[in-house]
Amino acid sequence: MTTNDKTMDILNLQFIGAGNENQQMIFNLDDEEFGIDVLTVQEIVRFTKPVKVPRAPDCVFGVINFRGDIIPVLDLRQIFGLEPVKHDEFTVTIIVKASEKIFGMIVDKVSDIVNVPEPNIQRTEFSSKEKTKYLKAVGKLENRLILMLDLDKVVNFEEIEEALHPSASNSGSNEIPAQ
Amino acid sequence: MSLSTGELDESLRRLFITETSEQLEKFVEILLGLEKTPGSENEVIHKLFRLAHSVKGSAGMMALKELKEVMHQTESMLDEVRKGEMNLDSEKIDLLLQFSDVVKDYVLREKWNEVSVLESWKQVFTHHREEATQPDEKLAISLFLSEQEKQHIATWQEENKFVYGIEVQFVAGSEMQGASALIFVKFMEGMGIIFKTAPDVNNLKNGYFSTFKIVLLTEKPLTLEQEKKITTYPLYESSGISIRKWVYRPDEGAIPIKIERQYEQTIRVDAVKIDKLINDLGELLVVNSGFNQLFQQGYPEKKNWDQFTRMFQKLEQIAGILHREVMDLRMIPVRQLFLRFPKIVRDIAKQKGKMVELVFFGEDTEIDKQVAERIADALTHLIRNAVDHGLEDREARAAMGKPDYGCITLGASQEGDNVILTVKDDGKGLNLQKIREQALKNCLIRFDEELAEDEIIKLIFHPGFSTAEQVSDISGRGVGLDVVQNSVKELKGDIEVSTIPNNGTVFHLKVPLTLAVVQSFLIKISGQLFGIPSSQVVESLAVNPLHFHHFADKQLYTLRDEAIPVIDLHDFFSYEKPAPRDKTPLIIVKYGRLKIGLLAEELMGQEELIIKQINRALPENPLISGAALLGTGEIALILNVHEMIGAKGGG
Amino acid sequence: MKALIVDDASLARTMLRKLLEANGYSEIWEAANGEEAIHLYEGVKPNLVTMDITMPGMDGITAIKKIMAADPAANIIVCSALGEKNIVLEAIQAGAKHFIVKPYDVDKVVDIIKAVSE
Incomplete structure (x- = not known):
């Protein structure tokens, strides 16, 4: 546990020092490396089991108490259609802010903070059906491929739900019938 | 004329000696206080005056003519100070201190016949008073504001307008300062409203003064250019013009503090x-x-x-x-909460002989009136601590090259559903090493315990920490911070502290914007906590599910001849079901005339919950109306009973 | 900009003339007493007047009052000697914008000319 805490401290320190525009915080889901803009990261916290919210979208793991606020935590594995894994000492919750919303994302581990030079960033239009729709670019770093996440899309639950359960729509309007 | 011991009634004499020496001690004490904090307050001078007056009175009764006369001189001198005709500078304080010693000695040793010393002091005082009223020694006239004027200024500031204090210093031996002051007033009329001047504009011809003060009211803040124009305005015999924005500076007695009434009775609404x-x-x-x-x-x-x-x-x-x-x-601007602090800061700064400037920001931030009331004490505590323990004394500051004035910043800002209150000082910062040592002494930590910086800081909030003796000296920050933490906890808020050695300490208190306190039933469903607002609960029972009636796909419970539909919350949320027991809690809730029973795993009791919005990152969930943080840090989701009945009761 | 110097002493006038010239006044008129001053003021309409107090004939205070009555926007600096504080106060109440004290302290006078000229 203590080693984990130390790692957390170091990680937090690192990202406090970071400020460059293309700096990406790298986290892992399975063998893939994902990157998010360091400036969107609020804090990295030890994984705590979120409180389940009944009938919430599947991608919402639950809610946690983050400094007196109750914020949702997303299960990125679910969003990317990956099999669930057991949480271990490397599992962390990254608290991010996007689209004026603060939320957490559970990832397998946070591994690095890197600077991805602009020329190495490839911004292609990704297919809207695939899980790649949550990406905004791919960065190349020597032999590593970094999938750069578009957090604004990640936090757009309606679309996510739509993608996961295309049937679940048409949720009745709230208007009073015309008189 | 003097008395011999024999002529004096013994008991009267004893009384005179004890009473007078007590009064003289008090006199000395006040003088010493004045020496520490110059800028004598009228009230304090008045105390000195009264003491001198009563010593004079007793001396008269005891027929000690010379003592009476010299005390009369003292009294007159203090009267002049009180009227602002004479400055009680350190030289005169010194003089009065020496004099007090002489008189005390005279009284205690009953030197009733040795009047020559008193005579010589009489001359000293006469000399000083004459000197003081010499035209050459110009006097600083204090600016006194009446209650009404203070109120006016307070209102002006509340309207987000600005108040400035402008002071012209005149050189010694000046002749034309009346004309200069008048010119200056005319010039300043172009800058705003001249609210008050000291001396009064109509009184510039006569009398002498070394400073001329103006209270200027403006609609907009003075621009840098304007400030420069003012401070460099050419005036004969002026040695400098200073300008200062008044932000509830109690030094000038600008603001009447009538918070309580504002809180208790009315709320102004936009x-x-x-x-x-x-x-x-x-x-x-x-x-x-x-x-x-x-x-x-x-x-x-x-x-x-x-x-x-x-x-x-x-x-x-x-x-x-x-x-x-x-x-x-119910939302009020935090300004109303902040209004009380200038006086507190001033008082404690005076007491500690420190010079403190209190700076506000974000006074317009709105906060629930009730939250403001409940956090006020905690803020007071932090501010007191900041002045008392956070800021170094003047010598230490000077040694570090810091400005004489310690700066305390009190501010507010909104962040989502919360208000962040900030108390910041530019003092010495927390001494983590000493906090650790103290915590060790108080057995709050083990000696081999490795603690991160923020964990050490957290120790200052430990109730066991504050009871230690001389904490304030040791930790550099004081007593009873657990109180602060408790009130923040009660509001389900959060405290963050950061400190930089020799740079200061910052406390951020995060408190909810509003207190939606809702009395609620706490229940457990499959190990998870949920709340149901008590207002929606009719009653709670312990039932045996085996006694439910089944009708089609519904279960019904018969309570006093009424058949009530039952929802097993486990089924409803698709949670894992516990094994059936004969005493399962059933919460009967109502929605209009509809009643429904909610079957839970466990009933935990009732609690006052502060309901928070679940951060808006989550899509709207009709079944959950919010969430509450419990004292334990656990989260309880609040069930929206109406919605549940709607979902179930439709058929 | 135009200035009018009113003083019965020519040395004082010359000194002020130099200072005014150095500070942006291109057209400078001089008067040795109050009557002349009022007459010239009407004709010249100067941007600035320096007015001595004690002069033969009409004194400075009377001249200030008359000029102010004719032109409330008149820009007048009153010149006095030390000790004349009550007269200076009277001049200020009559409408003088500022005052300078003899013997002239050049820096001070320049500062005041600048301040009043704005």
């Missing part, structure tokens, strides 16, 4: 809020007439059930909006 409220009330009336129409067609039947349901939803929506808006009426 007209915009009222307009919004009236607008949404209009919506409510529309729904009402919709219902009327519906009911004129007869009671809801199957065919218009849908319409009925939708109108009900609309009604709920409006009720929600109205609820929020009415809650919003």
Whole structure:
């Protein structure tokens, strides 16, 4: 546990020092490396089991108490259609802010903070059906491929739900019938 | 004329000696206080004056003519100080201290016949008074504001307008300062409203003064250019013009503090809020007439059930909006909370002989009146600590090259559903090493315990930490911070502390914007905590599920001949079901005339919960109306009973 | 900009003339007493007047009052000697914008000319 805490401290320190525009915080889901803009990261916290919210979208793991606020935590594995894994000492919750919303994302581990030079960033239009729709670019770093996440899309639950359960729509309007 | 010991009635003499020496001690004490904090307050001078006066009176009664006369001289001198005709500078304080010693000696040793010393002091005083009233020694006239004037200034500042104190210093031996002051007033009239001057404008011809003060009211802050123009305005015999923005500076006695009444009785409400409220009330009336129409067609039947349901939803929506808006009426700007602090800071700074500047920011941030009341003590505590322990004394500051004035910043800002209150000082910072040592002494930590910096800081909030002796000296920060933490915890808020050695300490208190305190039943469903607002609960029972009646796919529980539909919350949420027990809690809730029983795993009791919005990152969830943080840090989701009954009770 | 110097002593006038010239006044008129001053003021309409107090004939205070009555926007600096504080106060109440004290301290006078000229 203590080693984990130390790692957390170091990680937090690192990202406090970071400020460059293309700096990406790298986290892992399975063998893939994902990157998010360091400036969107609020804090990295030890994984705590979120409180389940009944009938919430599947991608919402639950809610946690983050400094007196109750914020949702997303299960990125679910969003990317990956099999669930057991949480271990490397599992962390990254608290991010996007689209004026603060939320957490559970990832397998946070591994690095890197600077991805602009020329190495490839911004292609990704297919809207695939899980790649949550990406905004791919960065190349020597032999590593970094999938750069578009957090604004990640936090757009309606679309996510739509993608996961295309049937679940048409949720009745709230208007009073015309008189 | 003097008395011999023999002529003096023994008991009277004893009384005179004890009383007079006590008074002289008090006299000395006040003088010493003045020496530490120059800038004598009228009230203090008045105390000195009264003491001198009563010593004079007793001396008269004892027929000690010389003592009476020299005390009369002292009294007159203090009277002149009191009227602002003479400055009580350190030289005169020194003089008075020496004199007190002489008189004390005279009284205690009963040197009733050795009057020559007193005579010589009489001359000293006469000399000083003459010197003081010499035209050459110009006097600083203090600016005294009446209660009404203070109120006026306070109101002006409340309206977000500006108040400046401008002071012209005149050189010694000046001749034309009356004309200069008048010129200056004319010039300043172009900058704003001349609220008051000292000496008064009509009184510039006569009398001498070494400073001329103006209270200037402006609608807009003075620009740098304007400030420069003022401070460099050419005036004969002036040695400098200074300008200072008054931000509730109690030094000038600018602000009357009448917080309590403001809190207790009225809330000023922004007209915009009222307009919004009236607008949404209009919506409510529309729904009402919709219902009327519906009911004129007869009671809801199957065919218009849908319409009925939708109108009900609309009604709920409006009720929600109205609820929020009415809650919003309780919001006050934190300025009202902050108003009390200048005086507190001034008092403690005086007491500690420190010079402190109190700076505000974000005074317009709104906060629930109740939250403001409940956090006020904690803030007071932090501010006291900051002045008392956070800031170094003047010598230490000077040694570090810091400005004489310690700076305490008190501010507020909104962040989502919370208000962040900031108390910051530019003092010495927390001494982590010593906090650790102290915590060790108090057995709060083990000696081999490795602690991160923030963990050490957290120790200062430990109740066991504050009870230690001389904490303030050791930790550099003081007593009873657990109190602060408790009140923040009660509000389900959060404290963050950061400190930089020799740079200062910052406390951030995060408190909810509003206190939607709701008495609630706490239940457990499959190990998870949920709350149900008590207002919606009819009663709670312990039942045996085996006694439920089953009808089609529904379960019914018969309570006093009434069949109540039962929802097993485990089923409802698709949670894992516990093994059936004969005493399972059943919470009967109501929605209009509809009643329904909610079957839970466990009933934990009732608690006052502060309901928070679940961060808006989550899509709206009709079943959950919010969440509450419990004292334990656990989260309880609040069930929206109406919605659940709606979902279940439709059929 | 135009200035009018009113003083019965020519040395004082010359000194002020130099200072005014150095500070942006291109057209400078001189008067040795109050009557002349009022007459010239009407004709010249100067941007600035320096007015001595004690002069033969009409004194400075009377001249200030008359000029102010004719032109409330008149820009007048009153010149006095030390000790004349009550007269200076009277001049200020009559409408003088500022005052300078003899013997002239050049820096001070320049500062005041600048301040009043704005």
